[in-house]
Amino acid sequence: MSFNGGWYPSGKTSIRASAKGQQLSEFLEQLNIKEKVKGGEFNFDIRLFCDCAPWNINLNDITGVVGMNVKEGVFTDKDPNIGRILSLLNIKSIAKRLKLNVSDITEKGFAYDDIQANLTIGQSLAKIEHFILNATSGVIELTGQSNIVGEEYDMKAKVIPAVGDAVPAATALAGGGLIGLGVWLADEALFEGKLIDSIMGEILEFEYKITGPWDDPIIE
Numbered sequence: 001m002s003f004n005g006g007w008y009p010s011g012k013t014s015i016r017a018s019a020k021g022q023q024l025s026e027f028l029e030q031l032n033i034k035e036k037v038k039g040g041e042f043n044f045d046i047r048l049f050c051d052c053a054p055w056n057i058n059l060n061d062i063t064g065v066v067g068m069n070v071k072e073g074v075f076t077d078k079d080p081n082i083g084r085i086l087s088l089l090n091i092k093s094i095a096k097r098l099k100l101n102v103s104d105i106t107e108k109g110f111a112y113d114d115i116q117a118n119l120t121i122g123q124s125l126a127k128i129e130h131f132i133l134n135a136t137s138g139v140i141e142l143t144g145q146s147n148i149v150g151e152e153y154d155m156k157a158k159v160i161p162a163v164g165d166a167v168p169a170a171t172a173l174a175g176g177g178l179i180g181l182g183v184w185l186a187d188e189a190l191f192e193g194k195l196i197d198s199i200m201g202e203i204l205e206f207e208y209k210i211t212g213p214w215d216d217p218i219i220e
Helices: 024-030 080-088 091-097 166-173 177-191 194-203
Strands: 002-007 013-021 037-050 062-076 109-122 125-135 138-147 152-161 206-213
Touching (some): 024 037, 024 062
Antiparallel strands (some): 002 013, 013 037, 062 109, 109 125, 125 138, 138 152, 152 206
8 A cells, every 4th residue: 555645835735545455355454444345356546635734634625536446356244335235226136037147146245246436526525437346147337426524325326137148038028938938039030139139228227316324325
């Protein structure tokens, strides 16, 4: 981890911190954040500014950018916030209904392949410029913002289940059983699969609104 900063004649304070490693869980434990994640190769870059003296910094006055990239980790069931969001986003039941791969979702947590995020900080808000979580069971995209002073969410989430096998997913959407299989076969023969592909492209996206306090978010 590297950390540096400056206090300039104009009165502005700047802070830059960057960190990278192979175990996000171990890094967070050093910050007294324990048991909420496991594993995870990570790379963080944080650049913050404040029109104030270093000893007079407060969250209301901070501006800046935050970038992160994390690979192959697990959000554990010890994290009530992330765990609740992932649970209420219902990706597991969506994937199960369509007979998709949900091996990354267990009672002990949610495993992901990678997370890429970029945030801008200003006026007490952390605004999401880009956030995407990739996992075997699907993709979660977040937009919106979070109040870092009031500790409240105002975000939207898009859940896109991964269709690893088009046949069970397509037949499930077409009614299941032999009828669903027949519809899928007819589409493949007559329309080269384009009809169901276009329908699935529209149906297999689920959008949610996330509001409320960090410790008890409302998802609808």
